[in-house]
Amino acid sequence: MLRLYNTLSKRLEPFTPLQADQVSMYACGPTVHDYAHIGNFRTFMFVDLLRRYLKFKGYKIRHVMNITDIDDKTIRKSQEQGIPLKEYTELYTRYFLEDLTTLGAELPEHIVPATENIPEMIDLIKRLEANGHTYVSEGSVYYRIASFAEYGKLSGAKLAGNVAGARVDVDEYDKEDARDFVLWKAAKEGEPFWETPYGRGRPGWHLECSAMAMKYLGESFDIHCGGVDLIFPHHENEIAQSEGATGRQFVRFWLHCEHLLVEGQKMSKSLGNYYTLRDLLKLGFSASAIRLLLLSVPYRKQLNFTLETLRGMETRVKKLSDFRRRLKGAPTVDSADTELLLAIAEARKAFEDALDEDLNTSAALAAVADFETSINRALAQGSLSLECKERALRLLSEFDAVFGVLALQSDETESLDEEILRLIEERTAAKAAKNYARADEIRRYLFERGIILEDTKTGVRWRRV
RNA sequence: GGCGGUGUAGCCAAGUGGUAAGGCCGAGGUCUGCAAAACCUCUAUUCGGCGGUUCGAAUCCGCCCGCCGCCUCCA
Known part of the structure; x- marks a missing residue:
């Protein structure tokens, strides 16, 4: 209710x-x-x-x-x-x-x-x-x-x-x-x-x-x-x-x-703490991090906006976005996991209970974070069942139907150009041959071009910085 | 002068009587050839200060201090 x-x-x-x-x-x-x-x-x-x-x-x-x-x-x-x-x-x-x-x-x-x-x-x-x-x-x-x-x-x-x-x-x-x-x-x-x-x-x-x-x-x-x-x-x-x-x-x-404060002060042009959305975008912050920060405190409390917190939100959004990507691509196992199913159901309840209580977004986001950890644990152990995966994906999209943060992040189905794909293959080969010097050289080269390689049990994965 | 809100770790903060959620940062560890990511552990004996009520208070009461707001256009 x-x-x-x-x-x-x-x-x-x-x-x-x-x-x-x-x-x-x-x-x-x-x-x-x-x-x-x-x-x-x-x-x-x-x-x-x-x-x-x-x-x-x-x-x-x-x-x-x-x-x-x-x-x-x-x-x-x-x-x-x-x-x-x-x-x-x-x-x-x-x-x-x-x-x-x-x-x-x-x-x-x-x-x-x-x-x-x-x-x-x-x-x-x-x-x-x-x-x-x-x-x-x-x-x-x-x-x-x-x-x-x-x-x-x-x-x-x-x-x-x-x-x-x-x-x-x-x-x-x-x-x-x-x-x-x-x-x-x-x-x-x-x-x-x-x-x-x-x-x-x-x-x-x-x-x-x-x-x-x-x-x-x-x-x-x-x-x-x-x-x-x-x-x-x-x-x-x-x-x-x-x-x-x-x-x-x-x-x-x-x-x-309630109003928002900036660095504990009322926002004003003379204090130099007056930001438009466009000012923050120019500073390199993403709209999704700004949105998450603005929603992170219940609406009836004053929100103290700081650039330090906004940087933190930037990390938070990246982690959430990466979580979604890993969950979508996760392999599944046959065994059932009743404990994890229960954790998913509890997360959903905690989320709804929090928002039911005068839109307590802080508590709702804590439920999201707890959910994320539970699933990540299963992901790390490679023990995610198909049922858990489907329910988790559904719950994640329900969370985002309300917060609308991941919706602002590209789902990165983009592809890489051929030269980079070739380099990734070359590194995989070098690594298999234990030519780590060459493998690390390629990884560094790609990093300078904004691409991070991650070795996983199921092969190499790339993402943007 | 009147009315109202608020003060919780380095930062953002939840929590309104039952013994401090969560996020970011930081430290250590697991995994890894090394990384990255993820996971695990640690990080406020304490909630602006001083009193009081109570078996028990961040949570209730009183006083003090700080910050923010409305009373005028304002999200």
């Missing part, structure tokens, strides 16, 4: 979807003003793991992600660079989706830019207006949070006014209450705008998620996730907008991913 921590109830709750076999989920996507950084990708990898695990549990998924392509940053940066807004945001949307794909994320069923759903947003404002939740000030439409009794139920934010010490948004003098938020922003000179019954303007940030989530998933749906920083005010405001319009529960499970 899968249990998930619901920010709304602040408790672990057994997860069941509204529809027996299908999960509806919405995940807040990026604001496409720049390349996303690895902190962003931690959250997106968490969402990917969630959807993959829900599939593992047998559910079909209907998953929506928004693309915020109209806001202060996208407008400002596109203007600074003299590029039309749409062109600018389409470029960074493309980069973002490329990065997601590089990291092996399954793409959501619906990826929707905010600007393609303006009519839905206007309709939502109309419903809120009809229910008395809005007011107009200086050409903008605001949400009056005092009109929504349950405001604060997600974040625990109190309705009381500003507390001494809190930073105050000096720009918002035109609101009735400092915490009211804008639904529709009156157009400023030189900014993109839409013609609406509320005048020329553009949508407030929070509006798009409510409008688009309900458009694609209905007024009530199962899961909404994002980073912890979105709990307040973004998700709190989404609840106010959605439930204020429909009178129904908007989201059943709110899931929030």
Whole structure:
């Protein structure tokens, strides 16, 4: 039974979807003003793991992600660079989706830019207006949070006014209450705008998620996730907008991913610890190691990202990949091995139990490692039965259906060129003739060309460095 | 000022009352002509500090110290 921590109830709750076999989920996507950084990708990898695990549990998924392509940053940066807004945001949307794909994320069923759903947003404002939740000030439409009794139920934010010490948004003098938020922003000179019954303007940030989530998933749906920083005010405001319009529960499970730190510090450009995916790839790290690192710590814990750990993950991925290769090519014996069959079954149970408990990926990966050792032991003894081999391969692919790490590694069915094949044969012959000097010379030569030879009981094997 | 999280070996970390998972690094060994890979063994008497509760605490309580976050755009 899968249990998930619901920010709304602040408790672990057994997860069941509204529809027996299908999960509806919405995940807040990026604001496409720049390349996303690895902190962003931690959250997106968490969402990917969630959807993959829900599939593992047998559910079909209907998953929506928004693309915020109209806001202060996208407008400002596109203007600074003299590029039309749409062109600018389409470029960074493309980069973002490329990065997601590089990291092996399954793409959501619906990826929707905010600007393609303006009519839905206007309709939502109309419903809120009809229910008395809005007011107009200086050409903008605001949400009056005092009109929504349950405001604060997600974040625990109190309705009381500003507390001494809190930073105050000096720009918002035109609101009735400092915490009211804008639904529709009156157009400023030189900014993109839409013609609406509320005048020329553009949508407030929070509006798009409510409008688009309900458009694609209905007024009530199962899961909404994002980073912890979105709990307040973004998700709190989404609840106010959605439930204020429909009178129904908007989201059943709110899931929030903790932030990642780099070398124990908050990632920031001034500290020089700010990495995009592309920065790390340029440093020579693989997408699979980055993905594994981002998934290696349970999503509700802060993850301390270090390059040392990433190097370790690189080794880990190589070992796993090599393990798969050896397992696939392993010869089998006739005898049954009930003990190993039991170990395989236990590994699968440990894996599922770990993920059932609010997606404890650390514990799940420990189960994978234990499984790997059990099989390697049998492999080393040459005592793997056909049944064990088949079950082990099946389990390995189940593990990877969730973690998606090996899927990013080539299965290396590539072939070598003839000269190298000839050299390998020559070395085998030299070795048989006990001409070790020549054999080692060839091995060194191939190593310098990135090919490692391994002598095994069943003959020589090669692999890339 | 309000609210919240967290501190476990060189590094990343699981573990929320029953006597410290796992990974990476490191040391030794087995196998090998030598390697590589794999396997085996070792690597925190101890969980930020000090008190307390308990038969028993990394796990509960109190105080102190450190780090991170939300209250403003933010994954």
